[in-house]
Amino acid sequence: MTSPAAPTFPVSFSAEVAEAKAAGKAIVALESTIITHGMPYPGNLEMARSVENIIRAEGAVPATIAVIDGLLHIGLEPQQLARLAQTPDAMKLSRADLAFAIAEGRTGATTVAATMISAARAGIKVFATGGIGGVHRKAEETFDISADLEELSRTTVIVVSAGAKAILDVPKTLEVLETKGVPVVTVGQDEFPAFWSRGSGLKSPLRLDSPAAIAHFQHKREELGIHGGMLIGNPVPEADEIARDEMNIYIDRALDNAEQDEITGKAVTPYLLNSIFHLTGGRSLVTNIALVENNARMAARIAIALLHQE
């Protein structure tokens, strides 16, 4: 070998993803932390399956990403997905520890950041999730800012979310995204969505109303040689939303609980989601599943629209 070869990429593609890659089909990446740390079993597995099926119904192929026994999987076989959904002690992997889990033969779920890294490495351009991590409230004291934001600035993947969870400091999250040069595009409305609710009270920096327009925008970024991710805010469907005022009551209580229990680091987001699940009597989960499904549909349409840009 003369030129320095790229390091090998030890990875396992599901049969479906391998076939899609060979055929040049649209593929949508899916994270797995939402499965292991974001929702209780069995709702998490039902969500994971239905999201995959929605992507297939749109004519694209789903690639759920996770590390199983030290091997990075791009696309999970059905029995692997079912097992992961029942692995409560799976690691929560971000940029800092994705390679650690591989090196040590561990099993772990990928956050938005680690899913973006894996998707980009596998040539997948679009990724559907629920909500991204961001700047936590009181970050000026705790310094808790999700690695998802830095990843959005550096890794070229379109991330379809329902906005930022209102457990975060959403204005500061938008400020950091602007500082880092990440386009934040809301679909179909002027207001940036707040995950369980359609509105955040904040204007979205950018707005586009169709998958084709988003694909066209991304194409122009690439023509200019602009690397880095794009964040899509796709509002939860009206029928499934929990109004912002009502949500804020639960969020404040969940934040109080987290402070009392002295929750820090990686445990914060899973703790808050679980606390809100109980405070809403399970309603937050119904909304969470509906918005991820809605994002999967949008992501599939964007992935297909991107094929037509090339």
Ligand code: PSU
């Ligand atoms: N949104 C959800 N459920 C989740 C998450 C986001 O609806 O479980 C996860 C995502 O994987 C995201 C992570 O990347 O939380 C952010 O964690 P942290 O705030 O620790 O960076």
Ligand code: MN
């Ligand atoms: Mn954090």
